[in-house]
Amino acid sequence: xxxxxIVTVLVLLLGGVANASVELNTVALTEITTTxxxxxxxxxxxxAGKVVPGDEVIYTIHFVNSxxxxxxxxxxxxxxxxxxxxxxxxxSPDGASVSxxxxxxxxYDSPRNLTVEDAKGQPRPAKASDFTHVRxxxxxxxxxxxxxxxxxxxxxx
Amino acid sequence: xxLASRLLLVAAFSLPFVTxxxxxxxxxGTDITSQATINYTITGTVYTELSNTVTTSVxxxxxxxxxxxxxxxxxxxxxxxxxxxxxxxxxxGNGSDAYSLVGQSTLGGDDFDPVLANIHLDTNGNSRxxxxxxxxxxxxxxxxxxxxxxxxxxxxxxxxxPNATVGQLGASMLSAASNTGVGAPGTVFVGAGxxxxxxxxxxxxxxxxxxxxxxIVALSAQVAILKSAVVADPxxxxxxxxxxxxxxxxxxxATGTGITNDVVVSDAIPLNTTYNPGTLMLNSxxxxxxxxxxPGDMGGTTPGTITVSIxxxxxxxxxxxxxxxxxxx
Numbered sequence: 001x002x003x004x005x006i007v008t009v010l011v012l013l014l015g016g017v018a019n020a021s022v023e024l025n026t027v028a029l030t031e032i033t034t035t036x037x038x039x040x041x042x043x044x045x046x047x048a049g050k051v052v053p054g055d056e057v058i059y060t061i062h063f064v065n066s067x068x069x070x071x072x073x074x075x076x077x078x079x080x081x082x083x084x085x086x087x088x089x090x091x092s093p094d095g096a097s098v099s100x101x102x103x104x105x106x107x108y109d110s111p112r113n114l115t116v117e118d119a120k121g122q123p124r125p126a127k128a129s130d131f132t133h134v135r136x137x138x139x140x141x142x143x144x145x146x147x148x149x150x151x152x153x154x155x156x157x
Numbered sequence: 158x159x160l161a162s163r164l165l166l167v168a169a170f171s172l173p174f175v176t177x178x179x180x181x182x183x184x185x186g187t188d189i190t191s192q193a194t195i196n197y198t199i200t201g202t203v204y205t206e207l208s209n210t211v212t213t214s215v216x217x218x219x220x221x222x223x224x225x226x227x228x229x230x231x232x233x234x235x236x237x238x239x240x241x242x243x244x245x246x247x248x249x250g251n252g253s254d255a256y257s258l259v260g261q262s263t264l265g266g267d268d269f270d271p272v273l274a275n276i277h278l279d280t281n282g283n284s285r286x287x288x289x290x291x292x293x294x295x296x297x298x299x300x301x302x303x304x305x306x307x308x309x310x311x312x313x314x315x316x317x318x319p320n321a322t323v324g325q326l327g328a329s330m331l332s333a334a335s336n337t338g339v340g341a342p343g344t345v346f347v348g349a350g351x352x353x354x355x356x357x358x359x360x361x362x363x364x365x366x367x368x369x370x371x372x373i374v375a376l377s378a379q380v381a382i383l384k385s386a387v388v389a390d391p392x393x394x395x396x397x398x399x400x401x402x403x404x405x406x407x408x409x410x411a412t413g414t415g416i417t418n419d420v421v422v423s424d425a426i427p428l429n430t431t432y433n434p435g436t437l438m439l440n441s442x443x444x445x446x447x448x449x450x451x452p453g454d455m456g457g458t459t460p461g462t463i464t465v466s467i468x469x470x471x472x473x474x475x476x477x478x479x480x481x482x483x484x485x486x
C-alpha cells in the first residue's frame with residue numbers, strides 16, 4: 001500500500017520533470033576590439049571572466065523548448081546583477097515585449113511608465129540606474145524545438 | 158614576495174590616510190552573479206525554471222590622481238632652503254595599492270631650476286608641511302599605501318638657488334607610480350591585485366607626473382627665517398614617534414639691504430606636540446616662558462605660540478637663533 005503511493009508520487013514527479021522542458025542557459029560576454037590582418041578594427045564577443053569598473057557586460061540568455069509540447073505564456077526574467085547598472089536591451093525575439101521593474105520586481109511595466117521616489121518622496125521617472133529587473137513577455141507560444149536568445153547590457157559600477 | 162614584504166613594512170607606519178566616498182568603483186575581488194528565470198505554461202500547468210548562474214569577477218584597476226595643491230606658485234626668496242610644494246595623491250582604483258614617489262626639478266619651460274631636496278609624507282595628516290614631524294619619504298621603505306578612494310598629501314621640498322631673481326618661476330615635478338604595476342592601459346598583472354585578484358592598468362597607465370612651481374619674491378621684511386628640526390626619540394634614534402623630543406631652531410638672517418628694525422619672531426607650536434616649558438632660548442641664552450622683561454615668551458603674547466623680539470637685524474651682522482623643544486603627543 002505504502003509502496004504503491006510512493007511509486008505513484010515518483011511517476012507524477014517524473015512526469016512533471018519530463019514536461020518542464022523549456023531550458024535556459026546564461027552567458028556573460030564582453031566586447032573586445034582587435035585589429036585584423038588588413039588593419040580593420042573588428043569587435044568580437046568573449047566570455048566576461050574578469051571585468052573592471054566601467055566595463056559593459058552583455059548577458060545573453062539562450063532558451064530552447066526541448067520538449068514535445070508547445071509552451072505558452074512564456075516570460076523570462078533577469079534581475080540586474082548587484083554592482084551593475086542596466087544599459088539597454090540588446091536583443092529580443094520576434095513577438096516578445098520588454099518590461100522593466102524599478103522596485104525589486106514587484107511591478108513590471110514599460111520603462112516610460114515606471115517611477116521611483118526622489119529624495120523628497122515625490123515620484124520621478126525611473127532612470128536606467130533605477131532598474132532592478134528586465135523581463136521579456138512572449139506573445140507567441142514556443143513550439144517544440146524552438147530556440148533563441150534574449151540579451152541585455154549592463155555596466156559595472 | 159618582495160612586494161609583499163614591502164607592503165608589510167609600510168603598513169607598520171600606519172599613516173593617517175583619509176578615506177572618502179569618491180568614485181566608489183565596485184571593490185576588486187567582488188563576484189558579480191546573474192541568473193535568469195523562465196515561467197511558462199504547458200497544457201494548463203505553470204512551470205518555473207532557473208538558468209545556470211553565471212559569475213564574473215571584478216579585477217583590480219590601478220588608477221591614481223596626483224594634483225598640485227598650492228593655488229598659485231609658492232612665493233619664496235632667493236637662497237631659502239627646504240621649501241615645500243604640496244601634492245594630493247588619491248587612489249581612484251578599486252583596491253588597495255602602494256605608490257613609489259620620485260621628484261625631479263631640472264625641467265624645461267621655467268626660469269630657474271630649484272634644487273631638489275627630498276619628499277616628505279603628511280605624517281600627522283594636517284595637510285601642511287611640519288618640519289620634524291612629517292617623516293622623510295624613503296623609496297621602498299615607507300611608500301604610501303592607499304585603500305580604494307583614499308588620499309594623502311605629499312610634500313616635495315626644494316632649495317631655492319641664491320642667484321634666482323625676483324619674478325622668476327621655477328618648476329618641480331612629483332611622480333607617483335603604482336607598485337603593483339604600470340604600463341599601457343589594459344595591461345593585466347595576473348594575481349598581482351589585492352587579495353590575489355588580477356590587476357589591470359587603468360586609463361593613466363598607473364603612474365602620473367604633476368608639476369608645481371615657485372615664484373621668486375623680494376624679502377618684504379628683508380629678513381629670512383630658516384627653521385630646522387632635530388628629532389630624538391625615546392629609544393636613542395630619530396624617529397618622530399610619541400614621546401620623541403623635537404628641537405626646533407629658527408635662524409634669523411638679514412638678506413636685503415641695510416638694517417631691519419624691531420624684528421619679532423613668532424612660531425606656533427605644531428599640532429600633536431606639546432611645548433616643553435623652560436626650553437625657549439635666544440642665541441643659547443634661556444628666555445623665560447612668562448611675559449616679562451626678557452625678549453620672549455611662550456603663550457603669553459599669542460596662545461600656543463612662542464614670541465621673541467630680536468630687535469634690529471643688520472646685513473652682514475651675526476644671525477640670531479631661537480631654539481625650543483616640543484614633545485610629540
